[in-house]
Amino acid sequence: MALVINHNKPLSTSPLKTSAPLGAALAFLGMEGSLPLFHGSQGCTAFALVMMVRHFREAIPLQTTAMNEISTILGGSEQVEQAILNMTKRAKPKVIGVISTALTETRGEDLAGDLKGIRARHKDLPQLVHVSAPDFEGSLETGWAKAVTAMVDALVTPAPAQATLRRVNILPGVHLTPGDVEMLKEMVEDFGLEPVVLPDLSASLDGHVPDAYVPTTLGGTTLELARGMGRAMLTIAVGEHMRAPAERLNDKAGVPFEVFDRLTGLEAVDRLMVVLSTVAGVVVPAKYRRQRSQLVDAMLDGHFFFGGRAVAVAGEPSFLATYSRLMAEMGAKVVAAVTTLHTPGLSELPAERVIIGDFEDVEDQILEAGGADLVIANSNARLLAGRHGIPLFRAGFPVFDRLGAAHLASV
Numbered sequence: 001m002a003l004v005i006n007h008n009k010p011l012s013t014s015p016l017k018t019s020a021p022l023g024a025a026l027a028f029l030g031m032e033g034s035l036p037l038f039h040g041s042q043g044c045t046a047f048a049l050v051m052m053v054r055h056f057r058e059a060i061p062l063q064t065t066a067m068n069e070i071s072t073i074l075g076g077s078e079q080v081e082q083a084i085l086n087m088t089k090r091a092k093p094k095v096i097g098v099i100s101t102a103l104t105e106t107r108g109e110d111l112a113g114d115l116k117g118i119r120a121r122h123k124d125l126p127q128l129v130h131v132s133a134p135d136f137e138g139s140l141e142t143g144w145a146k147a148v149t150a151m152v153d154a155l156v157t158p159a160p161a162q163a164t165l166r167r168v169n170i171l172p173g174v175h176l177t178p179g180d181v182e183m184l185k186e187m188v189e190d191f192g193l194e195p196v197v198l199p200d201l202s203a204s205l206d207g208h209v210p211d212a213y214v215p216t217t218l219g220g221t222t223l224e225l226a227r228g229m230g231r232a233m234l235t236i237a238v239g240e241h242m243r244a245p246a247e248r249l250n251d252k253a254g255v256p257f258e259v260f261d262r263l264t265g266l267e268a269v270d271r272l273m274v275v276l277s278t279v280a281g282v283v284v285p286a287k288y289r290r291q292r293s294q295l296v297d298a299m300l301d302g303h304f305f306f307g308g309r310a311v312a313v314a315g316e317p318s319f320l321a322t323y324s325r326l327m328a329e330m331g332a333k334v335v336a337a338v339t340t341l342h343t344p345g346l347s348e349l350p351a352e353r354v355i356i357g358d359f360e361d362v363e364d365q366i367l368e369a370g371g372a373d374l375v376i377a378n379s380n381a382r383l384l385a386g387r388h389g390i391p392l393f394r395a396g397f398p399v400f401d402r403l404g405a406a407h408l409a410s411v
Contacts (some may be wrong), residue, residue, distance in 0.1 A: 006342060006356040014359035014384070016314055017340040017387055018397060020133040022048040023143025023174055024099045025062055028129075030199020031151070032220040033094030035087055039080055039111060040101030041363065043134075054400035056205050061216050063087055065267075067103055076104060077114040084118060087124055091215035094223055095127045097147065105134035127223060129154045133170060141241040141316045141341040142398060144173045144174035148245040151226065159230040160254045163342075167194045167232040171246055174240025175319040175396065176201040176263075177249060179409040184238075184263065187272070187411075188384065191280040191285065196225050196232060205406055228257060232277050236272075238263055239318035240345050261345060262322040264331050264410045266295065295348045303331045312336035312367055314362045314377040315341040315396040322410060323376045324349050338367030359384055366390070 025036040025048060045064035052060045065071075065079040084096060100111050112130050119125060131150045133143040148171060159280040168188050172181050181202035188195035197203075204220035229235075230253030237246035237259045246257040258275050262268050269292075275282045309332045313323045320339045325333055328350035337351035338361045346354045356359045359377075362385045366372045375385045378396040384393035399405035 002337065002347050002351045002354045004342060004346045004354045004356070007361070009357065010199065012358045012360075014059055014292035014363075014380075015339045016338065016358040016362075016380070017059075018051070018140040018316075019048070019135045019148070020138045020140070020143030021099050022051065022351050023140040023145075024097065024131045024133040024147035025143075026052065026140075026174065026201075027144045027147035027151070027199045028095065028097035028099075029060065029217050030197070030201045030204055030220045031095045031097075031226070032204070032222045033065060033126075034097060034220060035061050035091055035095070035215070036097040036099060037083055037087065038062070038079075038099050038101055039076065039109075040064065040067055040103045042066045044101050044103070051398050051400075055398040056207075056406050057149055057403070058205055058207065059206045062092070072107060074102060075107075075109060077109070077117075078115055080111070081118045081121075084125065084128070085122065087366055091158070093126050095129060096125075097129050097131060097150075099131045099133055099147070100178060101133070102135035105132065105136075119184060126142075127154065138373045139316060139320060141239070141343075142341070145244055147240040148198060148242065149248050152229075152245050152248045155223065155226040156229045156249060157227050159228070163221075164233055165194065165228075166192065166197055166232045166280075167228075168276070169229050169232045169235040169249065169257075170195050170197045170236040171235060171242045171249075172197060172199075173242050173318045174203075175316055175322060176238060176406050177406055178204075179407040180263075181410045182206065183409050187288070188276065189277045190285050191282060193233075193276070193280050196229055197221060198226055198229065207406060229253065234258065236260065236275070236277070240321075240343055241318060247261045262318065262325060265321045265326050266292070266299070267329075268325075269411075299330060307331035308333065309373040310335045310371065312338075312362055312372045312375045312377075312390075314338040314359065314375075314381060316340055317346060319396050320354070321345065321349060324351060326410075327376075331376075335369035336362050338362045338365070363388075 028034045028036040049062045065083045131147045178201040185195040200221045204217045235257035249287045311327045311332045317339045334351040337354045376393045
């Protein structure tokens with residue numbers, strides 16, 4: 001049992017947390033023909049855009065209502081309407097994700113009501129999905145989960161029981177890369193099932209080049225597939241933060257679900273194989289039986305290098321659960337476990353303490369432990385790793401000083 005500590009620091013000198021609106025925007029980038037819209041200032045949007053461009057090294061479609069001093073005081077409903085009309089005319093998106101930010105949430109704007117009015121006045125608009133994701137509430141995981149839940153609410157339609165297909169819904173957590181999602185889809189297909197991923201970054205941010213300029217997302221989950229998620233046999237949610245959208249999908253369409261805290265390591269993937277085998281009514285393919293044997297051998301070999309080593313892990317809660325448990329399975333000791341917010345399951349992680357904090361807390365824990373042999377975190381950890389001469393394995397978001405972050409697979 002880990003002791004969960006929240007210092008509630010009034011100042012973060014070396015931030016680990018990434019904002020909720022960015023997480024929500026990232027989720028909409030997994031929808032085909034999508035265009036996220038931040039209802040807030042230009043600066044908030046520009047900062048999020050730069051982070052995503054540096055991480056994925058792709059063109060990121062992201063728009064803003066560009067709130068100024070006057071609209072912040074008097075209200076920005078007119079700017080929301082004008083932005084939606086301009087986007088519809090110029091980019092012709094299929095989905096517009098309207099995301100509120102701290103600026104408009106603090107003012108108390110009724111964005112949901114504004115969107116109803118806009119829809120009533122203009123009949124030929126694309127699908128509008130509203131997400132309340134203020135910066136001051138939660139982190140990257142929070143915004144992603146809220147956006148996926150909002151998509152389920154707005155898009156999924158209930159289906160009669162006899163209309164069930166050999167289909168499995170996948171709700172990937174924000175800690176999964178496009179490479180992870182691609183691998184997970186392949187696993188489901190190998191059991192003779194059809195995977196439907198919401199949202200599917202593996203189809204939009206996997207690094208493919210279009211034949212011509214596209215002003216919206218290039219690939220992703222189609223509206224048709226999203227609306228038909230109620231006809232699936234099962235929903236697989238990856239990461240504790242995806243429990244809420246899985247429950248909402250179950251409430252709305254009656255699709256049973258399984259929540260995995262991670263899909264990395266023997267225990268987790270064994271459970272996934274049992275679930276898929278049961279749903280499909282087939283034995284686990286020989287391909288995965290052999291891969292499991294290869295993994296066991298690789299872990300045995302790796303114990304000579306990882307056994308007894310001190311490791312520091314920092315990131316979003318589901319990211320922390322994935323890598324800290326993997327390190328424990330490899331025989332390493334997690335001497336520093338730092339995350340961004342309190343979520344269920346943190347006390348079960350294989351560490352003495354889990355701290356809700358920032359990179360300053362990571363550094364303090366390393367010093368208290370007498371050093372570490374490895375740091376697993378995003379690229380912002382390069383500063384503390386460099387100061388102490390500790391190797392850094394870059395993972396999570398953002399990774400901006402190495403190529404191929406989107407293709408890294410931990411499943």
